Amino acid sequence: MTSRIDIERVLDGYLAEGPERVADPALLRALDAIDQTKQRRDLFAPWRFNQMVIYPRLAAVALVAVIAVGGAMYMLGQRNPVGVPAPTASPVVPTQAPSAAAAQVTAGPVDTSLWSPFKSAFYGYTVKYPGGGWIQGPAAGHWDYATQDGADADTLWSPTGWPDFNAFETKLPAGMTGDEFLREFTADAVIHACYPQPAAWTHTTVDGHPATIAYAGCNEHFYFAQAAVVIGKRIWIFNLDGPDRSLIVPFLSTVTIDPSAVVD
Amino acid sequence: MDRDLVEQAQLGDREAFGILARTRADRLYAIGQRILRDVDRAEDAMQQALVIAWRELPRLRDPDRFDAWLNRLLVNACYAEARRRRDWGANIRLLPVDGPLVEDGTRQIADRDELDRGFRRLPPEQRAILVLHHYIGLSPEEVAETLGIPAGTARSRLHYAHRAMRAALEAVARSAAIAGQGIS
Numbered sequence: 012m013t014s015r016i017d018i019e020r021v022l023d024g025y026l027a028e029g030p031e032r033v034a035d036p037a038l039l040r041a042l043d044a045i046d047q048t049k050q051r052r053d054l055f056a057p058w059r060f061n062q063m064v065i066y067p068r069l070a071a072v073a074l075v076a077v078i079a080v081g082g083a084m085y086m087l088g089q090r091n092p093v094g095v096p097a098p099t100a101s102p103v104v105p106t107q108a109p110s111a112a113a114a115q116v117t118a119g120p121v122d123t124s125l126w127s128p129f130k131s132a133f134y135g136y137t138v139k140y141p142g143g144g145w146i147q148g149p150a151a152g153h154w155d156y157a158t159q160d161g162a163d164a165d166t167l168w169s170p171t172g173w174p175d176f177n178a179f180e181t182k183l184p185a186g187m188t189g190d191e192f193l194r195e196f197t198a199d200a201v202i203h204a205c206y207p208q209p210a211a212w213t214h215t216t217v218d219g220h221p222a223t224i225a226y227a228g229c230n231e232h233f234y235f236a237q238a239a240v241v242i243g244k245r246i247w248i249f250n251l252d253g254p255d256r257s258l259i260v261p262f263l264s265t266v267t268i269d270p271s272a273v274v275d
Numbered sequence: 276m277d278r279d280l281v282e283q284a285q286l287g288d289r290e291a292f293g294i295l296a297r298t299r300a301d302r303l304y305a306i307g308q309r310i311l312r313d314v315d316r317a318e319d320a321m322q323q324a325l326v327i328a329w330r331e332l333p334r335l336r337d338p339d340r341f342d343a344w345l346n347r348l349l350v351n352a353c354y355a356e357a358r359r360r361r362d363w364g365a366n367i368r369l370l371p372v373d374g375p376l377v378e379d380g381t382r383q384i385a386d387r388d389e390l391d392r393g394f395r396r397l398p399p400e401q402r403a404i405l406v407l408h409h410y411i412g413l414s415p416e417e418v419a420e421t422l423g424i425p426a427g428t429a430r431s432r433l434h435y436a437h438r439a440m441r442a443a444l445e446a447v448a449r450s451a452a453i454a455g456q457g458i459s
Contacts, residue, residue, distance in 0.1 A: 040318075041321060045325060177424075254336070
């Protein structure tokens with residue numbers, strides 16, 4: 012315990028030292044680079060709704076109202092004899108402006124044929140990931156469930172770091188089934204981290220093996236999908252961190268698992 | 276005020292983004308320098324993060340999350356920078372390190388040189404989580420949100436990074452001891 016306290020104190024001091032200000036030429040270079048860069052615009056990016064000025068929006072609502080009222084009057088005029096008062100048209104409810112969440116797009120069919128291969132050094136699986144600046148972050152060692160320690164997951168980072176795909180594998184504790192492990196492994200998350208109950212998990216297959224996928228997320232900033240594959244006494248966990256959680260499906264479609272290739 | 280600037284920048288206002296960039300550059304550079312332990316690379320990572328932030332800003336869903344998002348871009352720029360040059364210390368396989376590093380409470384645990392060598396042995400992911408926690412002061416949950424990983428993963432990574440740092444310091448101390456024996 013002493014060593015843990017010491018290392019934290021030492022790191023506090025060590026990392027407090029160092030430069031705090033960037034040199035002006037470096038900042039100017041960065042600003043120049045920004046000037047030469049175009050912003051990326053998506054069809055469904057929220058800015059489009061922000062950018063839509065109020066008058067065209069009102070005009071659109073008014074146009075809908077006019078058409079609805081006019082259409083209703085026309086139809087009623089056709090059906091009602093002269094002298095019979097026509098009922099008033101129902102009030103038109105403006106369509107709710109699309110929210111950012113509603114603009115979320117799903118991955119849909121994704122062509123993975125040109126994706127780059129990644130082979131795990133420790134966990135006995137391969138996967139493919141998109142090109143275009145994604146970088147590999149291989150684990151430095153094998154994750155160990157018993158100590159919640161060990162190196163890390165393999166991580167494949169998108170150019171912006173969001174989303175990322177990460178994976179690891181571990182032996183099931185003695186006497187524990189895959190389902191029991193998953194329930195225990197996710198119990199804390201179910202309570203505290205907006206993780207769905209097992210009944211809400213999706214069942215699928217990965218490389219021919221039965222698998223579950225849980226789509227989790229606490230809020231619009233924190234999404235992830237987590238897939239689990241149990242083969243014999245081992246379990247593989249694949250995570251897709253990012254707003255478009257359905258992206259986990261094309262990743263999983265490229266996964267191959269070879270339990271004999273695991274390096275414990 | 277900053278939210279307004281972010282929203283203006285999302286609509287393509289370069290002047291607004293310039294203000295955001297100028298007010299964040301020092302912090303980004305300081306974080307990058309601590310992760311990469313190199314002034315030039317830290318400047319490159321800062322530039323990369325700001326350029327990506329400008330390019331991708333229309334996709335940021337909540338302007339109030341701008342700073343956390345920018346930190347994530349910076350950390351990933353550091354990963355890319357470190358991997359591009361491939362000369363950080365080799366990843367180390369860890370053995371359990373349960374005992375304290377010091378034999379008595381008065382001796383300094385490790386001098387700065389040892390710390391520096393130990394820290395440089397860590398892979399960038401571990402350096403980043405240590406910097407976010409010990410330098411920025413983020414809790415494991417905030418680190419998780421910044422890096423976009425589950426909170427449990429962040430706690431595990433932080434725990435592991437502490438162990439890795441202790442192990443790295445031990446390795447440095449052993450190397451120094453062996454070198455000392457060789458000299459005498």
